Amino acid sequence: MRIIACALMFSAAIAATAQQKPIILHDAALVDGTGAPVRPHVDITLHKGYIDSVKPAFKEAPKDAEIVDCTGKTVIPGLISAHSHLGILLDNATPSPNAYTTENVTKALDQFERYGVTTIVSLGVNRDLVYQLRDQQRNSKLGGATILTAGRGIGVPNGAPGLNVASDQIYRPGTPDEARKDVDDLAKNHADLVKIWLDSGHGKIPPMKPEIYTAVIEQAHKHHMKVAAHVYTLADAKSLVSADVDIFAHSIRDQAVDPGFAQTLIDHKIWYIPTLTLDEAFYLYAQNPDVMHSAFFQQAAGAELLAKLQAPGYAEKTLASAQTEQAKKDHEIAMKNLKTLYDAGVNIGFGTDSGAVPGRIPGFSEHRELEDLVAAGLTPLQAITLATGENGRLLHEVNSKMSIGLIKNGYSADLIILSADPLMDVRNTRKIVAVYHHGVLVPNTPPQN
Known part of the structure; x- marks a missing residue:
């Protein structure tokens, strides 16, 4: 187990192991796509391309998972x-x-x-x-x-x-x-x-x-x-x-x-x-x-x-x-x-x-x-x-096989991690720290300015 700051997430090693090892986006503010209010201090587990769990942030980090510290960050669906x-x-x-x-x-x-x-x-x-x-x-x-x-x-x-x-x-x-x-x-x-x-x-x-x-x-x-x-x-x-x-x-x-x-x-x-x-x-x-x-x-x-x-x-x-x-x-x-x-x-x-x-x-x-x-x-x-x-x-x-658009158990792990709150200013969706698609980290996300 090791902790990686969101700003340093562009590691090819993480992307290569995304499908084999669970990734936990830890302590995020969650906008889940349902229209529900933001949920603070949430852990989102990605495994084998899907959302495995969404639950309150852990107090003790689990073993055998890649932990991505999202404290102060907002996560929205792709x-x-x-x-x-x-x-x-x-x-x-x-x-x-x-x-x-x-x-x-x-x-x-x-x-x-x-x-x-x-x-x-x-x-x-x-x-x-x-x-x-x-x-x-x-x-x-x-x-x-x-x-x-x-x-x-x-x-x-x-x-x-x-x-x-x-x-x-x-x-x-x-x-x-x-x-x-x-x-x-x-x-x-x-x-x-x-x-x-x-x-x-x-x-x-x-x-x-x-x-x-x-x-x-x-x-x-x-x-x-x-x-x-x-x-x-x-x-x-x-x-x-x-x-x-x-x-x-x-x-x-x-x-x-x-x-x-x-x-x-x-x-x-x-x-x-x-x-x-x-x-x-x-x-x-x-x-x-x-x-x-x-x-x-x-x-x-x-x-x-x-x-x-x-x-x-x-x-x-x-x-x-x-x-x-x-x-x-x-x-x-x-x-x-x-x-x-x-x-x-x-x-x-x-x-x-x-x-x-x-x-x-x-x-x-x-x-x-x-x-x-x-x-x-x-x-x-x-x-x-x-x-x-x-x-x-x-x-x-x-297409009834498509389960996308929500950060919810069983849905495709398509997410955006943002450095600022998009509910305060929708233009903050442009402040992209990382994108996951099918649970894999996308390289070369655009500049935030």
């Missing part, structure tokens, strides 16, 4: 993003149809994990390579954030998603029969869920026809797969409720929602993932360049994206654009609708659309989303609970 993307951008900066490679995808997964995002849903726009990478993870042959995936996803011919990706990253059925075949293909590959895009991009592109998305949803449910929908307007959302959709993958942003709509979501057990950072990312770095000054941000963004965001004229051009004006309006409505739906008791998930376009940055955007949730009116505890326990509940519905 964050979960139920809406992210892989293999769309090169170096977080440049959309490319050549971006979906093993090297690029695994680099993003590693970045998510280092920033404490231990599980992601790659919600569409994937090459079939994603199934191989997911299987490698499940056979303990690949690291990084745990992948769940919607495979390619189902879009619209000449419509959404309007991304610069390869043709084999998205299905675009023209008929209901083609849509059903695409769902069958997803099921054959054991996709975790199905993603659809149907909106018209403010009337600039053709929307998905109702007979197409109805066929997708019906066929997915025959395969016992849930369907997540890219949504923007309240009218589309109401139509999707009638078609029995399972998840809204974005906020409704064209108008305010009302209590009646909230009750409809509750009655149909539909999940709502607000992705508040989605619209904000279009203008955040131009409007508030101080965001870019921290090493925590800079390491996540990378040199190429930083160069774009700090280029002469970038801020002026961005703030003067019509897209920015619309994005600000959309962000404001999204914030208000999130609070309305949360207060009504709708199932709220957590995601960011990170990895889809430059500025939505794997790892960083998830911490920014927590900040936005608090700005929308949630408490830090409520925001963290959405990103952990509630998202774990959502993903358990998607």
Whole structure:
């Protein structure tokens, strides 16, 4: 037995023995993901990749365990993003149809994990390579954030998603029969869920026809797969409720929602993932360049994206654009609708659309989303609970083998050790001392400043 200070936990020896020898995170303040108040002076035992016990701090250290002194530290569950993307951008900066490679995808997964995002849903726009990478993870042959995936996803011919990706990253059925075949293909590959895009991009592109998305949803449910929908307007959302959709993958942003709509979501057990950072990312770095000054941000963004965001004229051009004006309006409505739906008791998930376009940055955007949730009116505890326990509940519905999001006996040992209290200031989730994923210490966590 020996005691190791949290600040010195980056030892490869600890990571190598994490699965064989119990690790006790000793005397931590625990935020367990359930929404319960913080529990002081707690010992959390990790063994063979799982939480073995959670109990009051010992007075006499047990033998044959690695003891990690967490006095003065807070432990929270690993964050979960139920809406992210892989293999769309090169170096977080440049959309490319050549971006979906093993090297690029695994680099993003590693970045998510280092920033404490231990599980992601790659919600569409994937090459079939994603199934191989997911299987490698499940056979303990690949690291990084745990992948769940919607495979390619189902879009619209000449419509959404309007991304610069390869043709084999998205299905675009023209008929209901083609849509059903695409769902069958997803099921054959054991996709975790199905993603659809149907909106018209403010009337600039053709929307998905109702007979197409109805066929997708019906066929997915025959395969016992849930369907997540890219949504923007309240009218589309109401139509999707009638078609029995399972998840809204974005906020409704064209108008305010009302209590009646909230009750409809509750009655149909539909999940709502607000992705508040989605619209904000279009203008955040131009409007508030101080965001870019921290090493925590800079390491996540990378040199190429930083160069774009700090280029002469970038801020002026961005703030003067019509897209920015619309994005600000959309962000404001999204914030208000999130609070309305949360207060009504709708199932709220957590995601960011990170990895889809430059500025939505794997790892960083998830911490920014927590900040936005608090700005929308949630408490830090409520925001963290959405990103952990509630998202774990959502993903358990998607895949019943997933037990993540809580620091509780039998759950995957996915945790973040923080040097400051996130319930006092949610930005303290960025003060990462260590990340454990499946009970293994993650190397190279980001700088805290």
